[in-house]
Amino acid sequence: MLSNGVDALTHLQSLGPTLPDVLHRSRQAGVSTWIFASETPDDWLLTHEAARVNGGIAVIGVHPWIAATLTDGEQVPLFKQLEEMPLAGIGEVGLDALHARGPDSSVRWERQRAALIAQLRIAKIKRVPVILHCVRAYPEILRILEREAPLSGMLHAWNGPESALQAVLDLGLYVSIGPVVLQKSAEKLRSSLHRIPPDRLLLETDSPSMAPPGILVGEPRYLPHVAQAVADARREPLEALWKQCAENARRLWPTLPRR
Numbered sequence: 001m002l003s004n005g006v007d008a009l010t011h012l013q014s015l016g017p018t019l020p021d022v023l024h025r026s027r028q029a030g031v032s033t034w035i036f037a038s039e040t041p042d043d044w045l046l047t048h049e050a051a052r053v054n055g056g057i058a059v060i061g062v063h064p065w066i067a068a069t070l071t072d073g074e075q076v077p078l079f080k081q082l083e084e085m086p087l088a089g090i091g092e093v094g095l096d097a098l099h100a101r102g103p104d105s106s107v108r109w110e111r112q113r114a115a116l117i118a119q120l121r122i123a124k125i126k127r128v129p130v131i132l133h134c135v136r137a138y139p140e141i142l143r144i145l146e147r148e149a150p151l152s153g154m155l156h157a158w159n160g161p162e163s164a165l166q167a168v169l170d171l172g173l174y175v176s177i178g179p180v181v182l183q184k185s186a187e188k189l190r191s192s193l194h195r196i197p198p199d200r201l202l203l204e205t206d207s208p209s210m211a212p213p214g215i216l217v218g219e220p221r222y223l224p225h226v227a228q229a230v231a232d233a234r235r236e237p238l239e240a241l242w243k244q245c246a247e248n249a250r251r252l253w254p255t256l257p258r259r
């Protein structure tokens, strides 16, 4: 029986009245602590409140998908707000090449870069970890992270190229595995998992947006599915991996409540 698991990344604040039931099912599945990460500046307060009421922590930031749509003049007041807010971490921040396409691609890309750099600096001032989102942008994000180092944080929903993994580890970052690992097509990801040191590994559901194959709405109760796939790929016993990943999450996020 799994217990005391930590879901290293959720967006559960968006669930509204169904949230208590989802968290109840989560606890029954052995997942009793959650990181609530904001999706847009519109849900910052909601994220905060969901974490406070339910005993998790709030990680707040301007996601690269949103950053791509905001001018400099729109970004700056948000960063000011971030600097003043009580928060456990900054995120998701990062770069997403899929959200920098079309006729204004260079503007959208530049806005993402500017938002990432500004928020990494806020994280350093506030001495909090960052949650990084990176899609098809590893060379560029690594250049920025190396320049802004030292930083603490995690790469969420890791599915990056094997060539980037060592650089991520050298930066001292944690690597978080989500439901993508359950997809049939994720053979390459599974076969690279043994290269992540045990003390740098995290597990997440990225729920409700992400879910295991065949399931419509993600929930933290599916974290054991992710853990099983990772344990199988690494040829490790599930219980040991589960415990290690929860310890890792508590090392990265020392303010996580104990339950």
Ligand SMILES: [Zn+2]
Pocket: 092, 133, 134, 156, 157
């Ligand atoms: Zn993300």
